Amino acid sequence: MSDCVFCRIVARQIPATLVHEDEHTLAFMDLGQVNPGHVLVTVKSHAESLYALEDAQARAVLPAAARIARAIRDAFKPAGLSVYQANGKAAGQTVFHYHVHLVPRHEGDGMALSWPVKNPPREKLEEYAQKIRASLG
Numbered sequence: 218m219s220d221c222v223f224c225r226i227v228a229r230q231i232p233a234t235l236v237h238e239d240e241h242t243l244a245f246m247d248l249g250q251v252n253p254g255h256v257l258v259t260v261k262s263h264a265e266s267l268y269a270l271e272d273a274q275a276r277a278v279l280p281a282a283a284r285i286a287r288a289i290r291d292a293f294k295p296a297g298l299s300v301y302q303a304n305g306k307a308a309g310q311t312v313f314h315y316h317v318h319l320v321p322r323h324e325g326d327g328m329a330l331s332w333p334v335k336n337p338p339r340e341k342l343e344e345y346a347q348k349i350r351a352s353l354g
């Protein structure tokens with residue numbers, strides 16, 4: 218038996234309140250519910266993070282997330298919706314099975330994300346981009 222809680226949900230070994238399922242994805246209500254209608258979209262086959270997603274999984278996640286986001290919008294009429302996805306402990310990932318949070322948002326709901334911009338000069342952006350392009354191959 219897997220120790221991964223999301224693999225156990227996919228295998229129906231532990232309960233979850235399901236919202237959507239297709240070949241590659243399973244979506245269910247987040248137990249924490251930052252706001253009512255907070256859904257997690259995960260992949261059915263274990264992948265720890267974005268880095269580990271197979272292309273077929275990646276191709277499936279965003280259409281599912283967009284479809285569910287529209288359903289959340291229609292059902293809960295939130296003022297906004299945040300899409301949150303963390304990779305690695307330093308990024309805030311706590312369940313190490315890839316998942317995307319769809320969080321309905323309201324003014325003053327208390328959800329916060331610090332965004333400490335550095336505004337480096339254009340030459341630094343080119344230097345950073347070159348490192349990424351070199352790794353893309």
Ligand SMILES: [Zn+2]
Binds near residue numbers: 313
């Ligand atoms: Zn898993």
